[in-house]
Amino acid sequence: MKNERILLSHGGGGQRTSELIRNLMLPLLRNPILDRLDDSACLSMPGTELALTTDSYVVDPIFFPGGDIGRLAACGTINDLSMQAAEPLYMTLALILEEGLAVADLERLLSSFAAVLKETGVQVVTGDTKVVERGKGSGVYINTTGLGVRRYATSGSVAAARPGDAVLITGTLGDHGMAVMSRREGLRFESEIVSDVAPLWPMVRALLEALPEIHSLRDPTRGGLTAALCDIAQASKVAVRIRETAVPVNPAVRGACGLLGLDPLGVANEGKAVVVLPAKYADQALHLLRAMPLGREAAVIGEVIASPAGVALLRTTIGGERILTVPVGEDLPRIC
């Protein structure tokens, strides 16, 4: 069926839906729980402190430099669990396909999805497939819901930052958003901008196991670093102050942002984390992060102070200071 296109009947719940699941999805995603094909997956959990997260992915285009909507749907949900210090164990996969989608494209993005799961040991245990008419969708929308177990003392909560904490970022900012934008708008830059979409759990687990204390974890997705820092400052009732010169940004991303009038601090990332922890552990964390492939460009970018509570501040390159604010809408729709 690889040369076929998706028909409305692939979403009808009849024989064609069954064919799609058995011929395309199960070979990529199979495990003993999913193989039962019951309406619900029945699970025995090794712990009782659970984390549950859901996200729908509507990124446009569905294929972009460095990834696709399948990889994004796996990583985004794994990362949301990771930010709560929860080990990702199980995932659901719900597809809304647009009539006419090439089955080969569906296979390609499901293969990306399956590769992330294999890499992280996460299992898809239940799913759903719907098809909508041409012009009522956009190729593919994917919802993934993740279930994880919390085994660590750290909560990762955005409400747990304290004055005296250091603020780290695990790598360069803005890569995902600008990779999607450049593909969508047909922009060409000297060096291609590649999305950073990646599963953060292996890196986060290493931090949780090595460090005695971590306060807050947040992945700077929609709204970028700015939104993540504002969330932490507001929820923790502290001020977060960062130095613009300390924030790592790829030159190509900086150039593209300049061209489009965007602030790289406000652009979405899909493979980065903000880590807030007592300053005395900052060096150890930095050392650990830089030894891992996803953390090679990690940096200490600022600190938590008591006031003005609820505010994120940026010390600019030229020495001024400004308040970081979340935009009313967003500069970049359908980035994830």
Add this chain to the structure above:
Amino acid sequence: MKNERILLSHGGGGQRTSELIRNLMLPLLRNPILDRLDDSACLSMPGTELALTTDSYVVDPIFFPGGDIGRLAACGTINDLSMQAAEPLYMTLALILEEGLAVADLERLLSSFAAVLKETGVQVVTGDTKVVERGKGSGVYINTTGLGVRRYATSGSVAAARPGDAVLITGTLGDHGMAVMSRREGLRFESEIVSDVAPLWPMVRALLEALPEIHSLRDPTRGGLTAALCDIAQASKVAVRIRETAVPVNPAVRGACGLLGLDPLGVANEGKAVVVLPAKYADQALHLLRAMPLGREAAVIGEVIASPAGVALLRTTIGGERILTVPVGEDLPRIC
């Protein structure tokens, strides 16, 4: 904001998304876990045998006689957990809104959703909101993922039916599918056909608590009773034989199906269950079901026999017997 329309910026993750969540969603859905607004909900489960299910709802139109997509998204997921004999506890809510949707319509369908949750004691603990451009969606698509606890000896599995079992249906067939179709196609019948969309857990729990043994449970949604019986026959490697005269169908639904050339046994239901259990408990189950509002028209419709294994058989009104088969696609797209 009730007179406004949904903008792309309501899905951007910025201030407008926050407004939509705080002003519209939280007042309807609030609970201590959701109120934290973390990326994942952190849960302590009272048991460790869990059931997890996911469904995207793409029903067209989003409002139909007897319900709307909000009520459907709550009931459908509660019912999938119920069919695994799992008590529904937590739910996620992920919305894909089309730019231009009236906020008043969103509030109306979220109110329907919230009412089902209140009735059943299920909590929404995490969610997601995306907005896509006009012409890339269809008003609203909703994904709900449900998490439940299995406390009963029964698995509800479609693979557990045994020769000697009785087959019961909890009420009339075809109401949901024909209610949606009649609204979509602008058909008028003498008496309005109303969807049966309802949460089955209270009724299923009563059965699980009263009866010593239940083998299979299945809600006849897409593909109707026919698909449910074929699933049971195939998974259990038995034959399921039902009598057409015993199957309850509302006269208006029968008339509408006749007009459109549809078989009511193949039309979707959203508030019915097929119950398979040892014949000696059939009377007790029937008595129990008929005492409950959703089960007043429950009936014993057939039995499980050894062969031909994997086949569902219908003894017709005129005395013949035919094999029930699942259609290749489905007669009615976007019914749920």
